[in-house]
Amino acid sequence: MSHDELLAHAERSIAVGSKSFATASRLFDPHTRRSAVLLYAWCRHCDDVIDGQEAGHGAVVIAVEEAQRRLAELRRQTDVALSAGELHDPAFGALRDVARRHGFDPHEPFDLLEGFDQDVRGQRYRSLDDLLGYCYHVAGVVGLMMARVMGVREAAxxxxxCDLGLAMQLTNIARDIVEDAGVQRCYLPEEWLQARGIAPGQVAAPEQREALARIAGDLIAAAEPYYASAEAGLAALPWRSAWAVATAARVYRGIGLKVRARGRHAWDVRCSTGKAEKLLAVASGLWLALSARWRRDRPRDPGLWQRPRRDASTARPDAPAVARAAAR
Known part of the structure; x- marks a missing residue:
């Protein structure tokens, strides 16, 4: 598949899959936007395959054996994409293009798939710290790969x-509590459910909405320091990348604030942002991106959850053979 065909596929994916990210992606310079959209297409494809959905919509319950088969195939094709094997799916062609262009850590695509493995296994999370580990796998690592697309190499x-990915995923979880329960998933910390007297199987029960709203509010509050930490990193990005990132963060943070403000009615209609709100986020993002150049950098709060640190020469023991070879 040619570069133009790959990009056309990716453009269709982001236009249908996420209007919020589609809006923010237009603010990148053309070179960065191309890679960001290609990376999104691969992430979206993997998510859709595991959830049995299309462009992020209409998730269904899939038998564990079938989900495991799908995950194994995603891992196999990702392995091929990071090597020189023949590809037939444009989503994996997109990953190969971006990984080669920007020198991805070969662990990171497999870290995302590990998050989907947790979904397939129906893993539960005892504490907020446990949940943040999951958030790293399905969103924080996407933040890392997107940052590499923007030219970031500094660990700090x-x-x-990564912090922005964590914040966005906490927002997603709060927004989608009832929807997730409909496909037999619950990401809420068990400690929080027990404290509110909610049994895991009763999360979506109408009589639990008041207690559920308090838990959602706690998730939104937990996301705030991660949004703040991400904002403090804007100055290190090229200004148009900073603008795009700040806009995406403002859109997502706004969704979380809506969830909290609606209380027990947060799940009557899916919380989203309208055109006017997106335009306001674009303007606010521009101000944040520009003003970050003159703000004093704040050290990252040492109390925040810390992403895994690895020696780049050490491959994951569970990664496929080609990825292990690429890491050496």
Whole structure:
């Protein structure tokens, strides 16, 4: 598949899959935007395959054996994409293009798939710290890969990129509590459910909405220091990348604030942002990106969850053979 065909596929993917990210992606310079959209297409494809959905919509319950088969195939094709094997799916062609162009850590695509493995296994999370580990796998690592697309290599700046992924995923979880329960998934910390007297199987019960709203509010509050940490890293990005990132963060943070403000009615209609709100986020993002150049850098809060640190020469023991070879 030619570069133009790959990009056309990726453009269709982001236009249908996420209007929020589509809006923010237009603010990148053309070179960065191309790679960001290609990376999104691979992430979106993997998510859709595991959830049995299309462009992020209409998730269904999939038998564990079938989900495991799908995950194994995603791992196999990702392995091929990071090597020189023949590809037939444009989503994996997109990953190969971006990984080669920007020198990805070969662990990171497999870290994302590990998050999907946790979904397939129906893993539960005892504490917020446990949940943040999951958030790293399905969103924080995407922040790392996106940061590499923007030219980031410094560990401290990568930490900030991961923080934004964590914040966005906490927002997603709060917004989608009832929807996730409909496909037999619950990401809420068990400690929080027990404290509110909610049994795991009763999360979506109407009589639990008041207690559920308090838990959602706690998730939104937990996301705030991660949004703040990510904002503090904007100055290290090229200004148009900073603008795009700040806009995406403002859109997502706004969704979280809506969830909290709606209380027990947060799940009556899916919380989203309208055109006017997106335009406001674009303007606010521009101000944040520009003003970050003159703000004093704040050290990252040592109390925040810390992403895994690895020696780049050490491959994951569970990664496929080609990826292990690429890491050496």
């Amino acid at each position: 700046v990568l930490d900030r990129a």
